[in-house]
Amino acid sequence: xxxxxxxxxxxxxxxxxxxxxxxxxxxxxxxxxxxxxxxxxxxxxxxxxxxxxxxxxxxxxxxxxxxxxxxxxxxxxxxxxxxxxxxxxxxxxxxxxxxxxxxxxxxxxxxxxxxxxxxxxxxxxxxxxxxxxxxxxxxxxxxxxxxxxxxxxxxxxxxxxxxxxxxxxxxxxxxxxxxxxxxxxxxxxxxxxxxxxxxxxxxxxxxxxxxxxxxxxxxxxxxxxxxxxxxxxxxxxxxxxxxxxxxxxxxxxxxxxxxxxxxxxxxxxxxxxxxxxxxxxxxxxxxxxxxxxxxxxxxxxxxxxxxxxxxxxxxxxxxxxxxxxxxxxxxxxxxxxxxxxxxxxxxxxxxxxxxxxxxxxxxxxxxxxxxxxxxxxxxxxxxxxxxxxxxxxxxxxxxxxxxxxxxxxxxxxxxxxxxxxxxxxxxxxxxxxxxxxxxxxxxxxxxxxxxxxxxxxxxxxxxxxxxxxxxxxxxxxxxxxxxxxxxxxxxxxxxxxxxxxxxxxxxxxxxxxxxxx
Numbered sequence: 001x002x003x004x005x006x007x008x009x010x011x012x013x014x015x016x017x018x019x020x021x022x023x024x025x026x027x028x029x030x031x032x033x034x035x036x037x038x039x040x041x042x043x044x045x046x047x048x049x050x051x052x053x054x055x056x057x058x059x060x061x062x063x064x065x066x067x068x069x070x071x072x073x074x075x076x077x078x079x080x081x082x083x084x085x086x087x088x089x090x091x092x093x094x095x096x097x098x099x100x101x102x103x104x105x106x107x108x109x110x111x112x113x114x115x116x117x118x119x120x121x122x123x124x125x126x127x128x129x130x131x132x133x134x135x136x137x138x139x140x141x142x143x144x145x146x147x148x149x150x151x152x153x154x155x156x157x158x159x160x161x162x163x164x165x166x167x168x169x170x171x172x173x174x175x176x177x178x179x180x181x182x183x184x185x186x187x188x189x190x191x192x193x194x195x196x197x198x199x200x201x202x203x204x205x206x207x208x209x210x211x212x213x214x215x216x217x218x219x220x221x222x223x224x225x226x227x228x229x230x231x232x233x234x235x236x237x238x239x240x241x242x243x244x245x246x247x248x249x250x251x252x253x254x255x256x257x258x259x260x261x262x263x264x265x266x267x268x269x270x271x272x273x274x275x276x277x278x279x280x281x282x283x284x285x286x287x288x289x290x291x292x293x294x295x296x297x298x299x300x301x302x303x304x305x306x307x308x309x310x311x312x313x314x315x316x317x318x319x320x321x322x323x324x325x326x327x328x329x330x331x332x333x334x335x336x337x338x339x340x341x342x343x344x345x346x347x348x349x350x351x352x353x354x355x356x357x358x359x360x361x362x363x364x365x366x367x368x369x370x371x372x373x374x375x376x377x378x379x380x381x382x383x384x385x386x387x388x389x390x391x392x393x394x395x396x397x398x399x400x401x402x403x404x405x406x407x408x409x410x411x412x413x414x415x416x417x418x419x420x421x422x423x424x425x426x427x428x429x430x431x432x433x434x435x436x437x438x439x440x441x442x443x444x445x446x447x448x449x450x451x452x453x454x455x456x457x458x459x460x461x462x463x464x465x466x467x468x469x470x471x472x473x474x475x476x477x478x479x480x481x482x483x484x485x486x487x488x489x490x491x492x493x494x495x496x497x498x499x500x501x502x503x504x505x506x507x508x509x510x511x512x513x514x515x516x517x
Contacts, residue, residue: 140176217249247275301333373477378411406512409439
């Protein structure tokens with residue numbers, strides 16, 4: 001049965017694959033053939049060999065042709081079964097619908113099929129029972145591996161997890177099973193907690209990135225307390241940047257009232273907080289009122305003072321403007337009579353009384369200026385303002401906060417200008433302010449501020465605009481630069497289609513951008 005071309009191997013292979021009844025018949029006939037001295041191969045095998053020998057070698061793709069991909073309707077049906085925790089799969093060959101192990105593994109997400117463990121997730125009364133597969137979970141998390149295959153492995157069918165929200169646990173399971181990250185603003189913090197608890201570092205990193213990109217003054221205080229809890233120093237630093245720069249917005253946000261007492265104290269003692277002290281005082285009272293509700297206390301002035309505790313003395317009341325103190329803090333009721341008298345004496349008396357309150361003003365933040373012109377000039381027919389817009393576009397390579405613009409003033413002596421400044425991103429208004437400034441006739445720039453600093457993200461062009469109203473001619477910039485390095489921040493400039501008064505990259509108004517970095 002030896003063939004020079006190796007066909008005897010093919011014969012043996014197919015022979016072994018035949019049913020037992022056929023193999024027994026073939027064996028008998030083989031014995032007879034050998035006894036008669038013939039060298040014929042078994043008939044069945046011979047036909048197979050002859051058939052195979054006429055064809056080329058086939059690759060796996062030829063032997064197992066790719067099946068047509070499952071229809072969109074079929075795939076959506078199985079995906080919906082995952083979401084609904086459907087216990088049944090109608091197609092007995094569902095594996096054939098998916099071409100990769102990742103897709104087939106995804107079918108098992110939140111599916112009772114072959115589930116060998118269950119999780120009862122959530123607080124009592126709001127629990128959800130979720131199926132799981134020990135092998136898949138152990139591959140995705142070292143905590144699950146220890147739980148199911150370690151020395152202290154649990155053999156119980158149902159594992160209770162009261163400290164994780166069901167939606168967050170499902171988001172983590174979806175990442176482990178499907179390699180998909182599905183985050184939302186409502187569940188990202190809870191998902192980060194779950195990822196930290198079960199040591200799923202890549203999901204945790206994705207949660208932190210999501211929080212950093214969605215960070216704003218409205219949620220910075222809450223995220224600060226959470227970042228400290230989760231030990232995420234980069235996120236903590238980003239929160240401090242926003243809180244310091246946009247302090248008044250952060251302190252007036254609803255999220256400020258939800259922070260814990262330790263975070264409150266860390267904010268109140270912050271030296272670089274860029275806010276008026278009366279705003280800090282009012283924010284502390286709002287937090288105290290919310291804390292009274294959490295502790296089921298009446299919101300009386302005595303209880304507010306009680307829940308504030310030593311944090312009260314972190315508010316730098318003696319540094320307030322006298323009007324702010326007299327019309328605000330002094331009449332709030334949270335200060336004792338002696339404290340009120342001492343603070344009034346601090347404002348008026350030569351000999352200052354001793355107090356527990358910090359009496360030195362916060363240093364705040366020092367603004368930086370990006371100057372985009374190398375020189376300035378004036379002419380008898382330029383630069384006039386008749387309600388037309390001066391505008392320029394800019395982008396940065398690092399996140400900054402634009403606090404205002406530096407503008408040129410009159411070239412014909414002292415003059416007053418009315419300025420409406422705006423900052424837009426892709427046509428969306430981010431900040432604006434209407435104010436006046438007085439120029440002294442010099443070529444200096446004069447600052448005009450937004451009400452609150454505006455956060456600027458890197459690698460995106462923003463439009464800075466100003467509409468000036470003034471009768472006098474003014475200085476204007478020339479020899480403009482398309483790229484300017486300011487400390488660690490690089491600015492790029494380009495012309496804006498909104499500019500109708502002649503301002504562009506090479507010359508015009510808006511010589512400076514005032515920012516915090």
